[in-house]
Amino acid sequence: MTGTTIDGAALLNEVEAFHRRFNIFPAEAAYVAVALWDAHAHLLDCFDSTPRLAFLSPEPGSGKSRALEVVETLVPQPMTAVNASAAALFRSVSNPEGRPTILFDEIDTVFGPKAGDNEELRGFLNAGHRRTGVTYRCIGDGGNQTVQAFPSYCGVAVAGLGNLPDTIMTRSIVIRMRRRARNERVEAFRARIHEAEGHKLRDRLAQWAEQARGFIMGAWPDMPDGVTDRPADVWESLLAIADVAGGDWPERARAACVNLVTASRANDKGSLGIRLLTDLRDHVMVGIDRLPTVAILDRLNALDDAPWADLHGKPLDNRRLSKMLTEYMTADNEPVTSRNIKTAGSVLKGYYALDLHDAWERYCPPPPSGAATSATSANSQVSSPEKVAATLFPSAT
Known part of the structure; x- marks a missing residue:
């Protein structure tokens, strides 16, 4: 790689500041987690798993879709998927031109109480959490059908009302959105203006990812006390990125990890x-x-x-x-x-x-x-x- 070395910590600061212009998140930890998730989407092949990013709220008008719009400008090959079928998604992930980052708005229409179980889509999202995840389908006509494995591993961010199925929630970094208070102000997001700004940050994230890839590949970041099992899988990639970026990001990332994992456990009633x-x-x-x-x-x-x-x-x-x-x-x-x-x-x-x-x-x-x-x-x-x-x-x- 040629060109100027990019300061990872400074770049993450800029990504976080970009979100702060348009999004009101419920806690400081959320800004840290979302900025790291944006960066991790450029480095999926370095990790064994990818966390789902879930913007959820009890009521409409809480900024979920806007958060997803901002994420869309920062991640590689974004694919907006409202009511997309599982078949369309796993074929998109297998596209030889490159793996998309799937952005699924109104996910409650897929998994809400009136939407049915959607086991096929749930299975795709669960399988795609792991790098080894595949979806098997029969290909061909009549007696000439063969079984083909479609890769499912890809970055997924969703937004919706209520909660997700437990199997997806446990694989997710959950941001509990809420309506802005009267004294909270954000800049209006204008796609024709701000998409270009986001794309410049996206391109720099991609450049930094190539610069950092050799340091991140095979990294095993230290987890905060009490973060084990599935939460550790969820946060491993984000902490690895924070460690390589340097600055105050390793400390901020671990504080955000503890904050959001604790909040998730408090909200989780389990089965x-x-x-x-x-x-x-x-x-x-x-x-x-x-x-x-x-x-x-x-x-x-x-x-x-x-x-x-x-x-x-x-x-x-x-x-x-x-x-x-x-x-x-x-x-x-x-x-x-x-x-x-x-x-x-x-x-x-x-x-x-x-x-x-x-x-x-x-x-x-x-x-x-x-x-x-x-x-x-x-x-x-x-x-x-x-x-x-x-x-x-x-x-x-």
């Missing part, structure tokens, strides 16, 4: 099964070592901000509860099932905290700081039937 386990631990069986199914259902369905009172139009019942809990195992490697509980002269079916403790430890997030939960009571001395009866049915004692 419905994990939400059930967590609610049982933190709200239903606190300080109680066993509880009849009827009491569990009553308490779950009474929880505010919980899905149990309206699961597809019906409250959680004992059959659904049993089906969900048998998916998890006790410490003795047996399915979690209801057992007899003696109470005030009768025997009822119910669940023991001891049976749930192993699942709580393996699947649930840490309990609220300082909170007394039934996870600790599971290891304590089992209460007598009379004490349980007095706790559950005080009017009967």
Whole structure:
């Protein structure tokens, strides 16, 4: 490569400043993450995976589409994909002229509650997170069909209302957009003027990428404490870029990583099964070592901000509860099932905290700081039937 060496840190500062002119992001960490994501799109072949960038909000008019417009000016070969089919996308990624960066606006029309499951598109987005990801399709007519593997690995940024499927959310850097406050001002984005400015930055990012490629290839950046597994996969490429860029970007990138990973965990209720386990631990069986199914259902369905009172139009019942809990195992490697509980002269079916403790430890997030939960009571001395009866049915004692 010939020409002047580009200062990576200064260039990232310019990319961040370009976003700040037109976008109001919810936190400083978001500006850092988005600028690094723009740069990473020019270096996908250096990494084992690419995070999805997701601009999400609860209401329209929150700046999601504008954020995607600005990203479009900065990434290589942008492909705007509204309502694009999975077949069109994986054929585009296989284009011999170069891999696109897919920008998917109004993603809620694809994965929203009225849009169906769209498993084919979900599979494409999931597979394309990894460099080895491929999509298999039959090619040809009639009996002459053959199976062909289409590469799926590409950069993807999306914008939409609500949330994405869990399998995509865990592969994403999520920016929770919100409407601008009355005192927040941004410059109006005029495509005829500002696209050219963005393209100049894009071209310089491409030049810096070639300059930095040899340093980034094979880099294994140090992760902040507590960032492991999937979040580490998501952030690895961005931290590697920050380290090579230098300046204050390595420190800012790791602070942004911790900020956004923590926020993601706070917003993540996990699967419905994990939400059930967590609610049982933190709200239903606190300080109680066993509880009849009827009491569990009553308490779950009474929880505010919980899905149990309206699961597809019906409250959680004992059959659904049993089906969900048998998916998890006790410490003795047996399915979690209801057992007899003696109470005030009768025997009822119910669940023991001891049976749930192993699942709580393996699947649930840490309990609220300082909170007394039934996870600790599971290891304590089992209460007598009379004490349980007095706790559950005080009017009967």
